[in-house]
Amino acid sequence: MTERLVQRNYYGKALAELARTRKDVVVLDADLADSTKTSEFRKVAPERFVEVGIAEQNMIGVASGLAASGKTVFASTFAVFATGRCWEQIRLSVAYPKLNVKIVATHCGISVGEDGASHQALEDISLMRSLPNVAVVSPADAHQAYAATFEIADREGPCYMRMGRSEVPVITGEGDGFEIGKAYVVSDGSDVTLFGTGQMVHGCIEAAKILGSKSISAQVVNVSTIKPMDVGAVLKAAKSTGCAVTAEEHSVIGGLGSAVAECLVEGYPVPMERVGTMDTFGESGTPRQLFEKYGLTPKDIAAAAERAVARKSRD
Numbered sequence: 427m428t429e430r431l432v433q434r435n436y437y438g439k440a441l442a443e444l445a446r447t448r449k450d451v452v453v454l455d456a457d458l459a460d461s462t463k464t465s466e467f468r469k470v471a472p473e474r475f476v477e478v479g480i481a482e483q484n485m486i487g488v489a490s491g492l493a494a495s496g497k498t499v500f501a502s503t504f505a506v507f508a509t510g511r512c513w514e515q516i517r518l519s520v521a522y523p524k525l526n527v528k529i530v531a532t533h534c535g536i537s538v539g540e541d542g543a544s545h546q547a548l549e550d551i552s553l554m555r556s557l558p559n560v561a562v563v564s565p566a567d568a569h570q571a572y573a574a575t576f577e578i579a580d581r582e583g584p585c586y587m588r589m590g591r592s593e594v595p596v597i598t599g600e601g602d603g604f605e606i607g608k609a610y611v612v613s614d615g616s617d618v619t620l621f622g623t624g625q626m627v628h629g630c631i632e633a634a635k636i637l638g639s640k641s642i643s644a645q646v647v648n649v650s651t652i653k654p655m656d657v658g659a660v661l662k663a664a665k666s667t668g669c670a671v672t673a674e675e676h677s678v679i680g681g682l683g684s685a686v687a688e689c690l691v692e693g694y695p696v697p698m699e700r701v702g703t704m705d706t707f708g709e710s711g712t713p714r715q716l717f718e719k720y721g722l723t724p725k726d727i728a729a730a731a732e733r734a735v736a737r738k739s740r741d
Contacts, residue, residue: 428628430593431568434532437589438463440575441500445470451579452492454501456482462502462532482507486515486527493525498579505531505547505588513553520584521557527585528578529554534588535675536703536720537625537713546708547588552680554586555653561606562653563587564674564682566627567596570650573604581606588624590675592713595628597648609656611663615645618731618738619663619670623649623682626673626701632724633673637731644731652685660689669697669734673727678702697737699730 444451445467454476459465468475478485482503489499502508508531509516520527534547555562563578563585565571571589578585585606597612612627613634622630627648634644645667647659664670670690672683683700690696703720717723 429596431596432593433565433568433571433589434461434463436568436572437530437532437575438466440572441467442470444576444579445474448498448579450496450498452476452497452499454478454485454489454499456480456485456503456507458503461504462530464500464502482511483515486512487519489527490519490523490525493527494523498526498528500528500530502530502532504545505534505550506545509547509550509553509586517557521559524559524583526582528587529585530575530587530589532589533591535590535624536708536716536722537590537592537675539591539713539716540710542710543707548677548703548708549680550588551652551674551676551682552684555680555685559584560653561585561651563606563651564623565589565604565650566622566624566648567594567598569596569598569600569602570604573602574650577604577606590625594625597628597631604650607651607654607656609659610648610650612646612648615643615667617643617667618735619645619647619667620673620727620731621647621649621660621663621670621682621686622673623652624675626675626722629722629724629727630673633727633731636724636728640732642731642735649682649686652682655685655689657689657693660686661693664690664694664696669738671699671701671727671730671734673701673722675722676702677705679705697734699734701727701730
């Protein structure tokens with residue numbers, strides 16, 4: 427049985443380590459420290475933790491001021507608030523001056539579940555990747571979230587990292603490295619490439635098994651950085667298999683699907699299918715119910731791959 431871990435717990439673990447090793451790191455939260463796990467940093471370095479309350483826009487203003495003073499600042503809240511409510515502040519106070527602010531959001535996507543549409547961020551990647559100077563990271567599991575936290579701390583300039591609420595299957599090893607801007611080949615295949623991000627990488631792995639039972643060889647690629655996109659890896663995969671599927675717990679508009687499509691249309695056009703939410707809000711339900719309703723299951727990814735392979739054959 428595949429081990430499952432909560433990404434935000436490992437974000438908190440990484441922050442606690444940064445509290446002990448990096449005196450320049452300051453952490454801000456907007457009344458959700460126990461949920462985002464920034465509380466782990468507070469336990470180690472309470473003098474460098476700022477609870478701003480339910481004032482997300484002000485949190486970004488405070489973060490930009492601290493960063494302008496030479497601090498490396500992590501600012502956390504739920505993804506729907508971190509990006510939607512604060513977009514103008516991020517644009518003008520963080521992205522434009524290229525300040526060293528790391529916006530790390532939890533509770534993204536429809537796996538937030540019963541909290542419903544108001545709390546299910548399905549647009550956050552689109553919002554953040556449209557901003558100049560902002561790197562966008564979407565780790566596949568808890569171990570990658572841990573490693574990515576140190577990487578964004580070391581990277582100069584603005585970063586956005588998204589994580590879910592629930593447990594995510596583990597697909598990387600503890601201690602595996604992480605590089606911003608690099609896509610990772612999880613498994614090789616010759617007929618179609620499945621590009622996944624976040625917990626959908628595991629969905630791609632399961633979809634590859636389904637396809638294998640139908641004699642379709644699927645390559646799986648973990649796109650854990652949406653921006654800067656690993657264009658070389660995307661084009662190499664497209665040339666190798668001749669068609670592609672993207673899978674994301676996010677709208678197909680402006681997210682991974684859009685980013686990969688941009689690479690392909692400019693560099694090596696091949697048949698492509700996108701798996702994600704289709705220009706819609708979510709609703710209340712269990713994560714399993716919602717993944718099934720909105721077509722984000724391994725079965726849906728496999729079906730998209732079959733369509734892509736069929737289009738390749740026609741072309």
